[in-house]
Amino acid sequence: MATELPKKEAVIVGMGWTGSIIAAELAKAGVEVVGLERGKERGLKDYYVVHDELRYAIRYDLMQDLSKETITFRHHLNERALPMRQMGSFLLGEGSGGSGVHWNGQTYRFLPYDFQIRTQTIEKYGEEKINQLNLQLQDWGITYDELEPYFYEFEKAAGISGEANPLGPERKNEYPNPPMKETPITAKFKQATENLGYHPFHVPSSNMSQTYENQYGATLSACQYCGYCERFGCEYGAKGDPTVAVIPFAKETGNFELRHFANVTEVIHEGGKATGVRYIDVKTKEEFIQPADIVILSGYVMTNTRLLLTSNLGSPYNPETGAGVIGKNYCYQLLPGVTGFFDEERFNTFMGAGALGASIDDFNGDNFDHADLDFIHGGNIACTQTGARPIASNNVPAGTRSWGSEFKELSINYYTRSISISAQGASMPVRENYLDLDPTYKDAYGLPLLRMTYNFTEQDRNLYHYIGERLDEIMLEMGASQISERSNLENYDIVPYQTTHNTGGVIMGDDPGTSAVNNYLQMWDAENVFVVGASAFAHNSGYNPTGTVGALAYRAVEGMLKYREEGGNLV
Amino acid sequence: MSRRRFIRNSGLVAGGLVGGGVIGGLIGANTRTGEQAVNPETGGAQTGKVINFQQAPLYFSNMERFAVLEAACERIFPEDQNGPGAISLGVPFFIDHQLAGAWGYNAKEYMQGPFYPGSEFQGYQTALLRHEVFDEGITAIEKYSSDHYEGAKFVELDDEQKDEVLSQFADGEVEMHGVTSTTFFRLLRAATLEGVYADPAYGGNKNMQGWRMKGFPGHQMSFLNQIESEQFIEIEPNSLRNYTDHH
Numbered sequence: 001m002a003t004e005l006p007k008k009e010a011v012i013v014g015m016g017w018t019g020s021i022i023a024a025e026l027a028k029a030g031v032e033v034v035g036l037e038r039g040k041e042r043g044l045k046d047y048y049v050v051h052d053e054l055r056y057a058i059r060y061d062l063m064q065d066l067s068k069e070t071i072t073f074r075h076h077l078n079e080r081a082l083p084m085r086q087m088g089s090f091l092l093g094e095g096s097g098g099s100g101v102h103w104n105g106q107t108y109r110f111l112p113y114d115f116q117i118r119t120q121t122i123e124k125y126g127e128e129k130i131n132q133l134n135l136q137l138q139d140w141g142i143t144y145d146e147l148e149p150y151f152y153e154f155e156k157a158a159g160i161s162g163e164a165n166p167l168g169p170e171r172k173n174e175y176p177n178p179p180m181k182e183t184p185i186t187a188k189f190k191q192a193t194e195n196l197g198y199h200p201f202h203v204p205s206s207n208m209s210q211t212y213e214n215q216y217g218a219t220l221s222a223c224q225y226c227g228y229c230e231r232f233g234c235e236y237g238a239k240g241d242p243t244v245a246v247i248p249f250a251k252e253t254g255n256f257e258l259r260h261f262a263n264v265t266e267v268i269h270e271g272g273k274a275t276g277v278r279y280i281d282v283k284t285k286e287e288f289i290q291p292a293d294i295v296i297l298s299g300y301v302m303t304n305t306r307l308l309l310t311s312n313l314g315s316p317y318n319p320e321t322g323a324g325v326i327g328k329n330y331c332y333q334l335l336p337g338v339t340g341f342f343d344e345e346r347f348n349t350f351m352g353a354g355a356l357g358a359s360i361d362d363f364n365g366d367n368f369d370h371a372d373l374d375f376i377h378g379g380n381i382a383c384t385q386t387g388a389r390p391i392a393s394n395n396v397p398a399g400t401r402s403w404g405s406e407f408k409e410l411s412i413n414y415y416t417r418s419i420s421i422s423a424q425g426a427s428m429p430v431r432e433n434y435l436d437l438d439p440t441y442k443d444a445y446g447l448p449l450l451r452m453t454y455n456f457t458e459q460d461r462n463l464y465h466y467i468g469e470r471l472d473e474i475m476l477e478m479g480a481s482q483i484s485e486r487s488n489l490e491n492y493d494i495v496p497y498q499t500t501h502n503t504g505g506v507i508m509g510d511d512p513g514t515s516a517v518n519n520y521l522q523m524w525d526a527e528n529v530f531v532v533g534a535s536a537f538a539h540n541s542g543y544n545p546t547g548t549v550g551a552l553a554y555r556a557v558e559g560m561l562k563y564r565e566e567g568g569n570l571v
Numbered sequence: 572m573s574r575r576r577f578i579r580n581s582g583l584v585a586g587g588l589v590g591g592g593v594i595g596g597l598i599g600a601n602t603r604t605g606e607q608a609v610n611p612e613t614g615g616a617q618t619g620k621v622i623n624f625q626q627a628p629l630y631f632s633n634m635e636r637f638a639v640l641e642a643a644c645e646r647i648f649p650e651d652q653n654g655p656g657a658i659s660l661g662v663p664f665f666i667d668h669q670l671a672g673a674w675g676y677n678a679k680e681y682m683q684g685p686f687y688p689g690s691e692f693q694g695y696q697t698a699l700l701r702h703e704v705f706d707e708g709i710t711a712i713e714k715y716s717s718d719h720y721e722g723a724k725f726v727e728l729d730d731e732q733k734d735e736v737l738s739q740f741a742d743g744e745v746e747m748h749g750v751t752s753t754t755f756f757r758l759l760r761a762a763t764l765e766g767v768y769a770d771p772a773y774g775g776n777k778n779m780q781g782w783r784m785k786g787f788p789g790h791q792m793s794f795l796n797q798i799e800s801e802q803f804i805e806i807e808p809n810s811l812r813n814y815t816d817h818h
Contacts (some may be wrong), residue, residue, distance in 0.1 A: 049814050051790035054769035059674060070681040073693060082689045082696055085681045181798050224793035346803035350787050351794040390768035390787045403647040403741075403760050404734065412653055415785045416803060441683065493692045 002278060002287040008034045008257075010560070011277055011292035013264045013307070014299035016098020017546065018532045018553040020242035020250065021157065022296055024216060025557040027255035031564065034290060035256065036279055038263035039064075039095030043243045047233030053389040057231040062102045064092035068282075069443040071302055073494050075455040076432065077319060083441050083449065089493070090332075090500040091231070092300060096260065097243035099300070099500065100546075104230040104354030104386060105206030105239050107160050108543035109151045109551070111365040112144035112169050117539060120366065121376055129376065133459045136322065136329060136429045138538045141510035141571075142519040144169050147551050150558075154550025155204075158240030159212045159220050162204030167361040177209045180223065185347055185419055186358040189383035192477035198362040203382060204547070205355030206240035216249035227387020229354025239354065262288075265445060267295055267311040267529065274313070274529045280445055294560055297506075297531045298553070301330075304535040305435050305505030306450040314506075314516055314525045319434050319453070325516040327435040329504040330452065331540035334379070334425030334460050334489060336468040339395050340480025342417050349388040349416050357384030363423070363470055364542045375462040379423035379542035381471065388415065395420070398485035421475060423467045424499065426542040428459050435505045455492050464489035501545050503537035508552075510571070518571040520559025521552060527569050532556045625774045626664050630671035630702065635724075639709045640666060642726045646733045647763040654784040655777075662766030665775030666705075669762060675702035697750040701758060708755035711747045712736060770811045779808045790814070 010026055012019045015037040026033045042062075055061045064070075066087060074081035093099030113120050118137045121130055130137050152173050161177035179202035182190075190200040207223040214220065223238040237244045250256040266278040268289065276291035297304045308314050308326045317328040359382035361367055370376050394411040395418040401407055438451035456464075468486050475483050509515025512524035521536050523529040532553050534545045541548070559570050631637040641663040650656030657663065669675055677700045689696040699707065715736055716725040725736065737756065739745050745752035766775030768782065770789070776782060782789050789808035797804055 049811055051814075052770055052772075052811055054765055054773060058765060058769075060679070065679050066681045067677075067679055075690070075692065079690070080687060082687060082693045083681045083683070085695045086677075086679075088694055183798055184801055222795070224795050225798040226791060226793060348794070348797065348800060348804055351798050356798075390782060390785050391765050394764065403737075403763075405649050405651050408648055408651065409653055412785050415787070440685070491692055495692070495694045 002289045004289045004291065007276070007291040007293075008032050009292065009564075010034075010294040010296060011036065011290050012296045012298055013277060014098065014297070014303060015096045015242070015247070015258060016093060016298065016300070017100040017242050017550060018556075019296070019298035020097070020100070020246040021154070021550065021553045022298060022532065022557050022560070023256050023258075024246050024250040024253075025554070026560065027250050027253035029561055031255060031561075033256050034292075035258045036262035036264055036277070036290065037096050037258065037260050038282060039260065041096050041258075041260045042101065042233070043096075044235070044237050047235040050232040050235050051226070051228050053391050056102070057389060058391055060087050060091060060231070062093070062095065062231070062233065063087060064094040067444070070449060072438040072441050072449050072451045074451070074453055075491060077453060081438055081451045081453070084494055088495045089498050090502055091497070092302065092500075096247060096258065097241055100240070100242045101233045102231050103206075103546065104544075105158075106355040106357070106382075106384070106544040107155065107158060107162075107204045107206050107240075107547040107550075108380065109169060110144070110541045110543060110548045113365040114539070114541045115140045115142055115144050115147070117377075124366065125371060125376075129370075133375065133428070134430055134457070135376075135459060136431050138329070138429075138507070138509055138514060140508050140519070140538050141515065142508070142555075146519075147555065148172060150551040150554040151547060153215075153554045154547060156215050157245055158206045158550065159208050159214055159245070160204050160206055160240070161209035163202050165201045165361060166199035167364075167367050175204060176214075177212055180205050180207065180209045180353060180356050181225070183348075183351075183356070183385055185349075185383065185385045186356070188419070188478050189358045189421065189474070192474050192479075193360050195477055196474065198360045200358050200360050203355050203357040203359050203384065205353070207353040207355050208238050214245055216246055218245045218248060220245060223353050225351050225353050225356065227350055227352045227389070230386055263445070264307065265310070265447060267297070267307060267313050269311065269313055269526055269529075272526055274526055293528060294563065295529045296556075296560070297529070298533055301502045301505050301533060301535045302435070302450050304531050304533055306437070308506060308516075308531070309437050309450070310447050313529065314523060316436060317434050319432055322431050325507070325514065327505055328516070329429035329507050329538055330433050330435045330454060331427035331429055331503045331537065332454065332492070333427050333499050333501045333540055333542075334456065334464045335422055335498050336379075336425060336464050336471055336489075337420055337422035338468070338471040338475045338486065339418050339420045339484040340475040340478055341395070341397055341414055341482045342419065342479070343481040346416050347419065349385070349393070349418075352385040352387035354386050355384070356386065357382050359383070363467055364426075373462070373466065375459045375466065377426035377428065377542060378463065379425040379467055381421065381423045381467070381474070383419065383421040390415065395484075397482055419478070419480070421471055423471060424501065424542050424544065425460070425463050425467055427503070427540040428457070429504065429539050430457050433457075456489055461489045501534070501540060503534040503540040503545060506531045506535040507538045508536040509538060518569070519555070520562070520570045521556040522559055522563065522570055524569070527567070528563065530556050530560055626661060628664070628667045630667045630675065636709050637663065637667070639712055639725050640705070642733060643712065643737060643759060644763045644766070646730065646737055647760055648767050649730075655780050657763055657767065659777065660767055660781055661775045661777040662763055665766030665769065665773050666762045668774050669765075670702040670705055676700050695754065697754060699749050704750050704755050704758055707748050707750060708740070708752075708759065711745055711752065711755070712740070715739065715745055772811045779810055782808045
């Protein structure tokens, strides 16, 4: 029997970047809000011994406990999906701050092209371009210009250090902080790409280039370039991390309560409106109902999608017909990369920061002509110096066996004599790639796991191949003695780490027939439910997603406050 | 000299040294016998024989089987002109300790059935826990060696023969109970490299010699003043121990 708790004006599910921002902004506006986070509480003091590669980077100490919940995966409709039993391809966060605790901090704005991708592709190349590639391409129901101020709000909150991108969209403001330092590695990449006629710039970074105070009064320290960002919390408080940058402010308002170990299992609804959520205290297994006027889902892509499906809220997507919306347009990214081996030079590869790097957008979005290419979009190409750690960094030239004396010799030699560059290849939605509930496997509470049906497409393989060739050219221009062997993109594999840039499932748009939420991330089918995060992306771009996730969170808060005053569908 | 004083005198000061002497630091670290070049418990002045209490099995209870693990790790990361191998670095004990704990028992992995082999793209699908995978793997190595080398034990084979055996496992050519030999070999390889390069707190990477070989300085507070350097900088490594020297 669930215990019903006193009603709140708003309940937030998940306390990562988006949940934290929403908590802070609603509480600031006087809304009584409660945040429910299934993981544990954490903050600066909990990152004291983070310089431990095994514990954090290899054993995933800060990440989701898959024994409680995972996803299942298959390539296509006719295959049996099996559980992702251990973490691999992507790393799911858990605990206050979510993945915002252990992200690298590379923070871009998606391109104007992204938000109107269908319209602009048709205008320039004709509809047959989309049809030839079998893409399920949609505009997002909002433009870059409309989102511009919200991007800036997030960049201030996360303290982005950066410089103008010569090919980037128009910015009304400078970045809050100057770019990070130039290193021999970033300089080498910039020189090579300039030689080739491209337009390099420093990666926009949520590792602070100087001491910085954000709009919430949080002081973030200057980055020490210690090399422990991705998969680690920052013990200096030098990374934009919600537990440092946002949550303390939300608590200070007096209007925000944060409950940990609260695993939400259902959005309770009737007559097209939510009345609250049901959750389990994961320690005591007690069940509670938290009534609320507004329900905000701000979990990860998987969590948001699964919660709507298990709650029977919104119409589930059908991959046979393309009808329905919940679970639609799941996208990922393609990661072409090249490693250069430098026999004559040695680099301080072990120094670095998660978002220290240089990149180019010459092959991203529609910044290059696709008329004669068999794909659309592209990817940001970057050379980052995130801090090579010794367990995971064992670059050896092609043809070397992965163990034994030769491997030992070469992996030691090239640890400080190799540099990698890679692209974040954009991922375009197709009808067959989607998310639904698994018919067999359950979580620790007896609810169905989310099932991912996903494989790479022809569009993906063509993009990967084309960008891969550009990477090789750049690496040779950088002066590598030899470069790694390039392979073609074939089937998606759930095992090796690729990227935690999963998107879609609860996508935004301007049409209730083809999207789940409007441009305030308000559900078409339930006006007091807002579903926030990369789950709203109608496709995935060639960048890290967090900048756009943050912008959408600020946009959504505006919607919630408007809804609080006016009610009804906001669009 | 107090422990705290010792660390201040050696570890932290050494951490600030730039250039030369790092490879030289390997000399005098008698790694074969469990002696340590520097004994933090008694102070740097005493460099005599010291008992390393971490070098004891917590998982393995049969030393013949432990010897198979030792021999296999040593072939994956052998002692050579670059420096110590897996055994000298304490890797077998690192793996033993890992198997005895949460990792060995798949504490954070989804282990609910039903189990199916799955495609090669669906990852770990065995019902076996990691410690059971190692148990099966060692049994299979012994059996394969005996079957193919006239009843010989794996540890009796020469290096080339050991590599032949391990290659068969790596290539998935050996029949195992409930798990593929590729899955076992990948775990063994990964755990070996972890033992070479994880913080010495875990029982491997003895005296940080795995790090020294690679030029990795372990945990350093800051590279703010070095990140722009055009020169490669050799730095005496620090371990997690430096965080907690006040305890």
